[in-house]
Amino acid sequence: MASKFLREYKLVVVGGGGVGKSCLTIQLIQSHFVDEYDPTIEDSYRKQCVIDDEVALLDVLDTAGQEEYSAMREQYMRTGEGFLLVYSITSRQSFEEIMTFQQQILRVKDKDYFPIIIVGNKCDLDSERQVTKQEGEALARKFGCKFIETSAKSRTNVDNAFFDIVREIRRYNKEMSSYPSGVPSGSNGPQHKMEMGGGDSSAGCCGGRWLDSTTARKEANAKELESLPVIKTEKKWTKKIHPGVSTFGDKPELVGPGHLKPLFDHALNIVPKDAVADTPIFLLATAGMRLLPGFQRKELLAQICSYARSNTKFLLPNCDLHIQVIPGETEGLYGWIAANYLLGGFDSPEQHAHGKGHHTYGFLDMGGASAQIAFAPNATEAERHAEDLKLLRMRMLNGAATEYKVFVTTWLGFGVNEARKRYVTALLEASGSPDTTELPDPCLPVGLTISTKGDVLLAPPKTIEGHEPYLIGTGKFDECLSQTYPLLDKDAPCEDEPCLLHGVHVPAIDFDVNHFVGVSEYWHTTHEVFEMAHKDKAYDFNNYQTRVKKFCSQDWRSISEGLATHEWGKKVDEATAVEVCFKASWLINVLHDGIGIPRIGLESTKGDGYNGTKEVLSHAKEKGFLDPFQAVDKIDDTEVSWTLGKMVLYAASQVQPLDDTLPVGFGSNVAGIPPDFQYAGSKSTPSPAAKPSTNPNTSDQHDSLFSPSFPRRIPGLLLFLLILSIALFLLLGRDRRARLYHKLASPFHPKHPGPTRSPNKRRTLFTAKLPCFPSRSGPGTYERLLEDGGAEFELADADSDNDHSDESSGSLHAGRTSGWATPRINVGPYEHHGGGSDFFDNAGMGMGQGVGLGLGIGPVGNAMERSGLLARTESKERLAPGGGRRSRPGSPVRFKSPAMAAVVED
Incomplete structure (x- = not known):
């Protein structure tokens, strides 16, 4: 069932001269192809249609493509909500101009992204093609937008082009409004979010779900209100x-169908179908x-965005925000x-008191290319x-803000794979x-022979020129530790003391309060x-x-x-066995000689059977933390991942704040919002309102309205009744409102023997002319217009058409207007039929919404109005004097109005 709410979309058709912008627009509005070229300065069209079960009023602006009118572009670019960038496939010059139009739009809007769609027109002229379809698709990937080829002549994809830009506007607006609101999907039901990560060694997908803050607050106890939103994840969602994805740098066109497709399919299987369009994906x-x-990084990201938009309906309006390379x-x-969310450092600080007012854990991460450290x-x-x-700012479920000051740094090239290359x-x-x-190579098992790229060799490789270098294992692990130590680059100059690795500044770590998880x-x-050879999963470094x-x-x-x-278990294959010796030596060096983690169980041992980590875990059960380091994979069956x-x-940013608090996110450690602040959602202040849920398992906001304890119950009911009364009054129609007004006014209106009334007579409250109650006579009566005490003129009532409308599927009433519409005089015989008149066309009352709206629903006074094409005001082009052929028929000639005849009473 289509939505009843009418939403207007301001669409702008942009492109060079002669590319067919007007033909596309007229084909959409009138289903007619104009085969003669008539340069346009500016024309405005309106059409009501249904797009994805939602009623939409398209306000389409057809613009000039000639260079002499370029000064007008910025004006319509400021007001447009979505842009169709049109070029002709038979003109390479028009294709090259698209880049200029796109950059101008972004500059005027002051945005990095805005809803646009690239349209390659005249696809019926394939024999004259100068721009290939692949070139159009490549440009669209570069812009992060959709691409479509159309033909105004054969009406190929015309509707789809305009409907697609409306969909892009909806997605963009939904994204922008979902960030500041407490409900990213526009409901009070469970909220979903898909997170994907891609780096050097792997790519992954992680799904999460949480209740919106309004619903969660109703169900939360006092302790839960002082906690972060509860994120639900499951193993099957990962x-x-x-x-x-970085391995596709030289073949970016394959990253979507050839690599990421399983991840997107997995995400689509997790999120309910009716929630996909409201679920943001990153x-x-x-x-x-x-x-x-x-250049490879940019093209790869563009390909990923294009694939995601073309093959899924996830909320993805801004590729620069949703698909990006993040700093270490x-x-x-x-x-x-x-890590702190899962360990409880945020929600239960009293249970994780490490001393000196410290209750959070440090975090260590090492991948294939880089390593990170983060701690307070x-x-x-x-x-x-x-x-x-x-400065990190988050928001608890009760809306209160909480801040943390965290040191974070990264070492690019210090991941295990990059370290091995350097080794x-x-x-x-x-x-x-x-x-x-x-x-x-002391970091390989004895007798193992591999190439310099890491491939296992059965025999030394040979080439025409002789032997290529290869590595042969000696199995001397102590020597391996010594040879990997220099890779820490501890001797690099340190400009800001103290430093750890590679001359990178790091504040001194107090291991009395800083306890790390890796x-x-x-x-x-x-x-x-x-894992399989030793059943205990918590090892100290001595045993390790x-x-x-x-x-x-x-x-x-x-x-x-x-x-x-x-x-050694099924997880240990040949590749793992080849790498484990080097990885172990690198990890030990980074932890102890690099970061300075105390060597529990490594330097001071108590025999071969001693397990220092078990002692640490026992200590943790009493104190609630691990000391000083513990490697973890999952906490409470949830994987610890960035x-x-x-x-x-993101979920914290969706919580409705208590007041005008600062936004959720992170940036430099200064008060307020620093210039480099990274918003978790949007720059806007969260909105306190949330749309009602369609999920029967969740509660609606009207529950609180009708609750006896709700403080604004009575005012809310009165306001609701007032709004309902006004809505019912407006739905009565013009004639019924007039009759109702007449009945209400009649007890206070004295009877007069004749139809006239003194112009000086005072009006009572119910007979005074009010803006919301137009002064109209009832059926069969009229009011005289006096002019200098002389002749009286009469305009008879026109029948209302409020209860009648033409309907069509997908496309309703269409009209064209760009300003105030003017009544037109019919040049036929004047006939009076019982108070109705066809002498004037009521051209200004389109759709019952006032003069000049041009919505096309109004009195059924003539055939033009009943057809739905109500009013058309002339464009600047047609108001300008000048001759010449026209590609579209002109407006009917407006003759001067004859003198109005006086009404003579019997």
Whole structure:
């Protein structure tokens, strides 16, 4: 069932001269093709139609394409809500002009993105084509918009082009309004959000769901009101694929259908079909994408956006915001949010008191290309390094804001894969001779031979010129630790003391209060390799190093046999076994020599059977924290990932604030909203209103209105009755309102023997002329117009057509107007039929909404009005004097009005 609410959309058709803008517009409005070229200055058309079960009034502005009218462009660009950028496939010049129009629109709107659609017109002239379809699609991907080819002559895709831009406007407006509102999907039901991440080693999809703040507040207790929104995730909502999207840098056109399709299909299976259009989707790429050249990165993101828009209906109006490469610092901060959200550092600070007023956990992450650290320094360091901290602002369920000051930094090139590349390069440089082919590698099991790219070799590789360099394992793990240490670059100059790795400044870490959790490689390298051989999943580094040494000192042939029998579990395959020795040495160096984590169980041992981490876990049960480091993968069956942190921050931004509080997000550590502030949702202040839910399992806001405890119950009911009365009065129609007014006024209106009334007679309250009650006579009566005490003139009543309307599917009444419509005089014989008159056409009362609206519903006084094409005012072009042929028929000639005849009473 189509929505009853009429929404007007201001569409602007832009393009060079002769590309067919007017032909497209007239074909949409009148289903007619104009085969003669008639340059347009500016024409305005209106058409009412139904798009996706919603009534829409399209206000289409057909603009001039000639260069001499370019000064007019900025005016209509300021008021347009959506733009159709039209070029002709037979004109390359018109295609090249599209870039200029798009840049001008964004400059005038002061936006990075705005609803546009690229239209390649005249596709019926394929034999004269100068612009290929692929070129149009590539330009659309660059703009992050849709592309369509049309033919005004054959009416190919004409409706689709205009309907698509309306859909883009709706998506854009919904996104912009969903950020500041408490309900991103416009309902009080469960809210969904899809988060995708893509980097160097993998890409993944993570889904989440939460209640809107209005509903959640009703169900929450006092403790829950002082907590962040509850995000529900399930294992089946998460999916990972390998490799990462950055591997498609040289073939971006394949990233969608060839790589990300399973993730999008997975997301579509999670979100209910009726909620897909209201569910925002984000794809945030990390270090792998940061390493790509700028042009490859840009094209890859454009391809992802184009694929998502073409193959899904997720809420994706702004690709620059939703699909982007995020800095390493942002990635680390999101991870810090996720870890503390799951551990309870935000919601239950009293249970996680580490001392010195500290109750949050530090966060360590290591991927294939980069590594991050995020933590809240102690009070002394926070004051000393205040300008180095990020100010993070979130909002609890009760609407109260909470702030944290966090230090975050990243080391690009310090992920395990990039570190391995630097390590191999160092081995090649240390060989001393370019002719050296066999390079001993202490970070490989004994006898394992691999290429410099990491491929396992059965025999040394040979080429025409001789042997290529290859690596052969020696299994000396202590030597491996020594050779990976220089990769920390601890000797790099430090411009701002203190520094950790690569000369990067980091405030001093107080391990008495800063307790870290590590994810990704910190977990995979320390736990998964030996998970099945040792049933306990919490290891200290003493036992871990002992097990790594034992594994790496084995002959590769023995390891291969163990892999075949799953001696180390099914998760350990050949690739894992090849990499584990180097990864373990790199991780130990980064943790202890780089960051400075105390070596629990590593330096001070109590025998081979000692497990320091078990002691830490036992201590944690009493104190509620892990000390000083623990690798984690899941907390309460929820994976700790930076994508979850992004979701938590977004959900917090959707909570309705208590008052005009500052927005949710993060930026420099200054009061207010710093210039670099990253909004979790929108710059706007959240709106306190939420639309009613269509979900029967959720409560509506009207429950509170009718609740006896609701403080505004009586005023609300009175306001509701007043609005209902006004609506019913307006729905009565013009004649019924006049009769009702006449009946209400008659008890106070004295009877007069004749139809005339003294012009000086005072009016009572109910007989005075009011703006909302037009002074009209009842049926069969009229009111005289006096002019200088002389002749009287009469205009008879016209029958109302409020109860009659023409209907059609998809397209209703159409009209064309650009200003105030003027009554037209019929040049036929004047006939008077019982008080009705056809002498004047009521051209100004389109659709009962006032003069000049041009909606096309009005009195059925003549055939033109009944057809739905009510009024058309001349464009600037047709008002200008001048001859010449016209491609469209002109307006009927308006003759001068004859003198009005006086009415003579009997």
